[in-house]
Amino acid sequence: xxxxxxxxxxxxxxxxxxxxxxxxxxxxxxxxxxxxxxxxxxxxxxxxxxxxxxxxxxxxxxxxxxxxxxxxxxxxxxxxxxx
Numbered sequence: 001x002x003x004x005x006x007x008x009x010x011x012x013x014x015x016x017x018x019x020x021x022x023x024x025x026x027x028x029x030x031x032x033x034x035x036x037x038x039x040x041x042x043x044x045x046x047x048x049x050x051x052x053x054x055x056x057x058x059x060x061x062x063x064x065x066x067x068x069x070x071x072x073x074x075x076x077x078x079x080x081x082x083x
Contacts, residue, residue: 025061027054 013020016030029050037048047055 027057029054 010019014030015026016028016033018028020026021028033050037050041048041051
């Protein structure tokens with residue numbers, strides 16, 4: 001299979017496919033799922049639990065590099081103080 005054929009197949013994948021979700025770092029939520037989550041949100045005035053989980057996961061993903069940097073910095077500080 002040629003690279004062109006492979007890319008053509010990939011571009012035709014749905015947004016909620018596992019491959020696209022993994023590559024883009026997004027959740028596997030379709031347009032229909034989004035609209036279905038809007039119904040309880042409109043009725044209750046609160047965010048749907050799935051949206052809350054997605055927001056927490058995105059926040060954690062954004063904080064991961066900062067957390068790793070802080071851990072490296074603390075480890076370096078401990079190494080210097082032990083000398």
